[in-house]
Amino acid sequence: MAVSATTLTPAKVKKSSSLGMAWRRFLSRKWAVAAGIFILLEIMIAIFAPVIAPYDPYYSDYTATYQKPNAKYLLGTDDMGRDVLSRIIYGTRVSYSVGVLSQVCIVIIGLPIGAIAGLIGGWVDYVTMRVIDVLSSIPGMLLYILLMVALGGGSGNVFQALSNIILAMSLTGWIGIARLVRGQVLSLKESDFVRAARSMGADNTWIIKTHILRNALTPVVISMTLGVPGAMFGEAGLSFLGLGIAPPTPSWGQMIGIYQSFARTWPHLILYPALVLAVTMLAWILLGDGVRDALDPNIRM
Amino acid sequence: MGRYILMRLAGVVGVLIAVSFITFMLMKAIPSGPFDMMGVQANKAIPDQLKRQLEAKYGLDQPVFMQYLLFVRNAVKLDFGYSFYYQGQTIAQIFQNQWPYSIQLGLLTMGFSILIGMGLGILAAMKQGTFFDYLGTAISLFCLAMPSFVLALLLQIVFAIKLGWVPTGGWDSPKQWILPVLANSLGPVLVLQRYTRASMVDVMRSNYVRTAKAKGLTEQRVTFIHIFKNALTPIVTVGGPMLAGLITGSFFVESIFRIPGIGQFWVTAIQNRDYPLIMATTLAWTAIISITYLITDLVYAVIDPRVTYVKEK
Numbered sequence: 001m002a003v004s005a006t007t008l009t010p011a012k013v014k015k016s017s018s019l020g021m022a023w024r025r026f027l028s029r030k031w032a033v034a035a036g037i038f039i040l041l042e043i044m045i046a047i048f049a050p051v052i053a054p055y056d057p058y059y060s061d062y063t064a065t066y067q068k069p070n071a072k073y074l075l076g077t078d079d080m081g082r083d084v085l086s087r088i089i090y091g092t093r094v095s096y097s098v099g100v101l102s103q104v105c106i107v108i109i110g111l112p113i114g115a116i117a118g119l120i121g122g123w124v125d126y127v128t129m130r131v132i133d134v135l136s137s138i139p140g141m142l143l144y145i146l147l148m149v150a151l152g153g154g155s156g157n158v159f160q161a162l163s164n165i166i167l168a169m170s171l172t173g174w175i176g177i178a179r180l181v182r183g184q185v186l187s188l189k190e191s192d193f194v195r196a197a198r199s200m201g202a203d204n205t206w207i208i209k210t211h212i213l214r215n216a217l218t219p220v221v222i223s224m225t226l227g228v229p230g231a232m233f234g235e236a237g238l239s240f241l242g243l244g245i246a247p248p249t250p251s252w253g254q255m256i257g258i259y260q261s262f263a264r265t266w267p268h269l270i271l272y273p274a275l276v277l278a279v280t281m282l283a284w285i286l287l288g289d290g291v292r293d294a295l296d297p298n299i300r301m
Numbered sequence: 302m303g304r305y306i307l308m309r310l311a312g313v314v315g316v317l318i319a320v321s322f323i324t325f326m327l328m329k330a331i332p333s334g335p336f337d338m339m340g341v342q343a344n345k346a347i348p349d350q351l352k353r354q355l356e357a358k359y360g361l362d363q364p365v366f367m368q369y370l371l372f373v374r375n376a377v378k379l380d381f382g383y384s385f386y387y388q389g390q391t392i393a394q395i396f397q398n399q400w401p402y403s404i405q406l407g408l409l410t411m412g413f414s415i416l417i418g419m420g421l422g423i424l425a426a427m428k429q430g431t432f433f434d435y436l437g438t439a440i441s442l443f444c445l446a447m448p449s450f451v452l453a454l455l456l457q458i459v460f461a462i463k464l465g466w467v468p469t470g471g472w473d474s475p476k477q478w479i480l481p482v483l484a485n486s487l488g489p490v491l492v493l494q495r496y497t498r499a500s501m502v503d504v505m506r507s508n509y510v511r512t513a514k515a516k517g518l519t520e521q522r523v524t525f526i527h528i529f530k531n532a533l534t535p536i537v538t539v540g541g542p543m544l545a546g547l548i549t550g551s552f553f554v555e556s557i558f559r560i561p562g563i564g565q566f567w568v569t570a571i572q573n574r575d576y577p578l579i580m581a582t583t584l585a586w587t588a589i590i591s592i593t594y595l596i597t598d599l600v601y602a603v604i605d606p607r608v609t610y611v612k613e614k
Contacts, residue, residue, distance in 0.1 A: 134319040139586045141552070143327075145571055146579075150330045233448050237553070240450055241568060260454060260557075267458040274451045282446035 025294040032290020035283040042280060046092040055083035057090045058248050066266050075272050078255075079262060084269065087250035088276055094251040095280065098165055098235040099228040105170035107224060110177030115216070117178070118185030119208065125182070132175050144172050144234065148243055158249045165235055165244060173227070180223055184216040218295045226288035229281040236277055252277045306599070313591040317584060321376070324583045325369050328576060334361065335385040335574040359385070372580060381581040386573040392581045396563065402472055403555070403562035407547035409482045414489035414543075419536070421490075422497025426505065426532075427524075437494055444491035450553035453484035457557060470559035481558045485551055489543055496539050501532045534605050541597030545590045 027033060045052055054074070061081035069076045075084040117128035135143075147168040152160070188194060194211050236253025238244035240260075245251040247258070252273040259269040336352045347355075356362045360371055375382065381392035425437035460480060461469040471477045504510060505528060513523045550564020563582070570578040 134316055134323070137316045137587050137591055138320050138324065138583065139549075139567075139590075142324075142567055142571075142583055142586070145568060146324070146327045146331070149571055150327055150332075152332070229446070236448060237450060240553075243572075256451060256454065263454065263458055264462055267462060270454055270458065274455060278447050278451060281448070282442065285442065285445050 022294040026290050029290045029293060031286050032293075035286035035290065038279075038283045039287060042092055042283075043096060045089055046096045049089050049093060053083075053086035053089045055086045057082060057086040057250055059083075066262075066269075068268065076268065078259070078269060084255075084272055087255060088252065088273055091250045091252045091255065091273065091276075094162070094239075094245055094249070095232045095235060095277070097162055098169070099232040099284070102166045102169040102173065102231040102234075103224045103227045105166055106173040106177055106227065107220060109170055110174035111181055111220060113174065114178035114181030115185055115213070118182040118189070119212070128178070128182075132179060135172075136175050140172060141237075144168050145238070145241075145243060147171055148238060153243060153246075158245070161245050161249075165238065169231055169234055173231075176227075177220060177223060180219055181216055184219055185212055188212045188215055222288065222292045222295060225291045226285070228288070229284040232277070232281055232284070306595070309595050309598075313588070313595065316591055317587060318373075320587045321373070321580065321584055322369065324580060325372065326365070328571075328579050329365050329368075331571075331574065333574065335576060338386075338572075338574045376580070376584065381577045384575055384578050386570070386575040386578070392577050395566065395578065396581070396585070399561055399563045399566065400550075402560055403550035403564050404548045405472075406478075406481055406485060406555070406560060406562060407544070407550070409478060410485040410489060410547050411544050413482050414486040414493055415540075417486070418490040418493025419497045422494045423501060423529075425494070425498045426501030429502070437498060441491045441494045444487045444494075447487060449484055449487050449551070450557060452487055453480070453554050453557040456480045456484055470557075472558075472560045472562075477558075481554050481560060484557075485547070485554045489547065492539055492543065493536070496536050497532070500535045501528065504528050504532045507531075534601070537600055537604065538597060541593045541600070542590065545593035549586050549589060 059082065061077065063081070064073070064077050065079055065081040067073050067077040067081075073083050073085070075088070078084055078087070113128060117125045148164060151164040151168060153164065188211065191211075194207055197207055197211055235244055235251065236256070239251045239254035240257035242254075242257060245254050247254065255273040256270055256277070259266070259273070263270055334356070336347050336355050339347060353362070360368060363371070379393075384390050384392055384395060387395060421433075421437040421440060424433040428434060457469055457480060460466050467479055468474075468477050472481075510523060510527050513527045518527075550562045550566075552564045552568050554560070555562045555564040566578060567582040567586075569575075570582060
């Protein structure tokens with residue numbers, strides 16, 4: 001059958017089919033799909049925490065402290081007689097807001113910087129890369145904690161604490177994305193299809209918009225998904241040290257940190273937040289791997 | 302080559318200057334100073350007049366930029382002065398007393414990680430798609446998903462508190478080394494496993510291995526001479542910085558297992574506003590890591606003749 005010239009709209013056809021193909025590739029990875037469902041569930045738990053939590057996470061029942069898991073308190077109670085399950089459920093909110101929002105902020109800062117450095121090149125690129133060199137030579141955790149303390153730490157208002165953590169994380173984390181995007185842009189600039197487009201008379205705006213940015217976006221999405229567990233770990237570690245989310249607001253890392261002091265007598269308390277944190281991170285890693293395989297089948301680790 | 306090394310060393314100095322400036326300014330931006338923190342510690346505020354005298358004594362009453370210049374002048378002579386928090390101890394003494402513990406922990410961790418990580422990586426690559434391959438993947442997923450401080454705590458609870466096989470902390474006998482090394486090697490095992498597997502698979506597909514096999518060389522000869530030797534080269538690139546990271550100590554593992562290493566000092570130094578200690582640890586880390594990168598690049602050029610840093614004429 002002859003194809004008439006009017007039905008040829010290559011850009012559109014290619015776009016929808018490549019996304020569809022990516023989606024099908026993603027669905028074929030059972031572990032990634034399971035992880036995705038688990039993450040959706042956790043997001044629902046975070047949103048509907050007040051409805052789902054069996055008790056008020058802040059309410060202390062001093063007649064029932066250090067309870068082992070039982071019918072009334074499914075995961076037992078902590079040192080102040082608060083329901084551990086309810087605190088873990090509310091902790092989901094902290095982990096998810098830090099995990100997801102920090103990645104969004106990191107991309108908002110890192111993507112334009114990397115893209116500009118790569119596209120303009122010359123001294124702009126040189127200066128950007130030297131700044132990145134210097135910032136990445138400072139031990140990451142140290143810079144992160146210094147920033148966190150300088151911003152005022154995690155005490156006081158919850159939103160203040162959350163935004164401090166996210167800000168400290170974004171100010172240290174954009175380096176990775178900027179480097180990634182710059183590298184992508186540099187190699188895409190020299191790629192055959194960009195040369196082909198240029199030889200066919202495409203102008204810079206068109207090339208940047210349709211060829212370079214769209215292709216550079218794939219690794220950014222992958223790195224965002226894989227960055228979420230890292231950010232969750234960062235928050236947990238900071239709160240574990242007592243520098244992150246301050247009590248009474250619950251966060252998984254903070255719970256682990258507090259329960260550590262009575263691990264000798266009540267070791268079971270640590271187990272639940274630790275397990276939830278590890279399983280959540282695992283789910284994000286599996287999802288990230290799935291997204292990577294789906295979007296970019298050429299990358300193989 | 303000499304020119305290249307000189308250029309790189311100049312780069313390291315530049316990085317050190319920039320890093321020291323950024324850290325210094327950030328440190329000064331933190332609210333409340335070292336003597337306020339001493340007051341918090343002692344549960345009563347230090348009188349204003351005394352605080353001013355102390356600040357004058359340590360030069361903290363001068364403009365921040367002057368303080369930085371003063372710091373640089375002494376730092377060039379590697380003199381970081383006295384700690385503000387650990388009274389009567391110089392920074393040099395603290396480094397001398399605590400660092401060996403971290404180095405020991407780091408070296409043990411490195412050795413263990415090489416054994417396990419590379420072992421699993423090699424097994425996974427040689428027996429692709431079999432049980433060993435999946436075992437490697439499962440272990441590396443576990444390492445990725447398990448936060449180090451959580452694993453450290455869980456190991457401590459199970460093997461030290463519940464089962465009582467090993468002590469909960471300390472660093473005096475080899476028995477106390479087991480858990481910290483296990484907890485500390487989480488990250489390194491993961492990285493080494495992944496890199497070794499990827500690098501082995503890469504080499505196994507290469508033309509020279511096919512040629513070697515076609516020549517009729519024995520399987521062992523191909524594996525040891527052709528595959529191993531070439532697959533190990535890229536691993537050096539990750540191994541160097543990894544070792545640097547390990548010997549500079551780990552905050553979580555050292556504090557959970559009560560190891561008196563240097564790793565816990567930089568976090569407590571920030572909390573105590575111990576300015577000299579913050580600066581000294583940051584600069585020491587930065588120097589070690591930058592120099593390791595340089596050495597790694599040089600070693601790489603030596604073992605892989607395809608890599609060269611000198612422009613050919």
